[in-house]
Amino acid sequence: MKAVFAHLTGQNSRQGLWILPLIAGIVGFAWLAVSTDQFATPQNAKNLLAQAMPLIIVAIGQMMVVLLGGLDLSVGAVISFTTAILALDAPAAITIPAVFIAAIAIGFINGTTVTRLNVNPIIATLAMQMIIMGLTRLMRPVAGGEVPEVVKQLVSGAVFGVPFTVFWGLLVCLLAWKMLYGSRFGLHIFAIGGGIASGQSDAAHTFGIADKRTTLLAYIGCSCFAALAGIFLAGRIVSGDPNIGPPFTLDSVTAVAIGGTQLSGGVGSLHGTIIGALVLALLSNGMNLANVSAFVQTAIKGAVLLAVVAFQSRKKIGL
């Protein structure tokens, strides 16, 4: 029994707690399918996937940094900045590369500040968040503008009845899987994070791993995933908005935590993060369909986060 509990709560596992949120998600899914007429419909499945997708994308990037014991509070600002760039009334051939150039630059500065200047990741990325939000409001003080048609089509289109959102999900998961589990970069992330979590921050470096370079690349990757989430959101709202990103900062950390990634670093998984983001989206969608009062929805979200995270010890989760 103790062993089962330890497995469910992700104790002694490098992948962290992910089975429990998966079970919670399945139970919630089944309950909603039985209790509401509209939940188990193709239309709602499409809605749910589109609602979860930006959070899945940004949470995957956030997880890479969290695995290294870091945190990126600038992801929300990168999302807003991305939508503002895309709504500049310029061709997609210019704005989309510009979005990624900006994301790489932001990630590079974040990574350099953390690794070379030894600034605490929370402070470094919070400062960066303020800088980007300022620039975004300069570019687009008010929501509006038009994003290129191709971006809109890439998000809301479908091929043979299959929404493009499905392909977004497959592409992002494949990319993240390759980065984390199919490359040296991923191995190094877990090695560096494991060392940091056990109090030996230079352990990986001692074994010849380029820890600073890996950390720098993780921050760049995180910003690029946030930019990708921004492109998806711009396609959904068909405009630029300086205020659309910030809620994703906390939500991405929440999704990562729910998915079992420990904020102290070294422990976590891609599937856990995807489950975490899906559970959050399911919670929101499910409460809407179950007619849960708007006055209590936020409280329920908080309670679910507390319940899931409470299964991990404070020391292990890194808070």
Added chain:
Amino acid sequence: MNIKIALSATLLFGTALSTPTFAEDVTLMEGIEPRTENNSVVEAGVYQSDAPWTIGMSHFGVNANTWTVQMAHESTAAAAADDRVENFILLDANIDQAKQVADIEDLIAQNVDLIIVTPLTPTSADAGIEAAVEAGIPVIVHTGLTETDAFTLEIQGGAQNFGRVMGEFLVDELGGKGDIWVLRGLPGHPEDINRYEGLLEAIEGTEINIVAEDVGAWQYDNGKKVCETFFLSNPSVDGIWSSGADMTRACVDVFKEFGAEIPPISGEGNNGFFGQWIEDGFASISAEYGPEQGAAGVRAAIALLEGQEMYKHYAYEPAGWDLDRVQDVYRSDLSANVWFPTSLSEERLQELYGN
């Protein structure tokens, strides 16, 4: 012959009884009138639906401040007051544009009879409104602008008029010359943008200068912080244009705490501000923007579902309130958090806001 006359009379009488109400006859709320220019009519019976009805509402942020909370209460109370509204689904976007898009999708998925939207930004609800209308669901928009005009009916609170009323008050009070502070609401929110536009319109061509401007998010604590910063930076100011909500009360408190004379300041129909205004007697005006708009949205929804003829555009551009009117409305037995005008019942007012 007699039979023919009787039949004709019956037909005429019957026609008179069954003729739908004309758009002019529908009162949504005192102060809300059909827009006089570029308006169109929603034909009678187009959205008629047999009761019971399910009405959905996508609110941009129920808990953004005390006004938005009350607007949500006004909406739910108006829906509860009509037995034909079987289900009123209120969804809170929580100041999150992506969530508002998702909320509208969820309401469409529930196949509600009508959707009321209070948009967070000028574009946050556009795609959802278009999708809902495409799915055959009528959409009512209020408390915020949209870029799309695909909605079925809108009630626009005349934010520009609101800001202009406040601005003109300052122009009069200062004799067209002086330095003012500007306290703005939520960045990017259409209401804030248009209120500010109204101010700029009012002071155009005068010698009134904006010497300090910042965002107080319509909240007491943020408004107080902004005012404290302005005061400590340079307390010499001739007037204050506050975009309303809880910020005016906060700014007046700052001047009282510093023992300084309160300059002319604009405000909004909040009970706490009214009490403060009556007690301290400073120069002010209360621009009207009542949370009762929430109830007006539901009344418009019911009228559409009843099949009544309605206008597409309604404007809410009342004059400002002076101290005499404020003294008539002020309720010392209610908390500072209640806003006027309201259509909440006395019982509900006491339940929610009773001291």
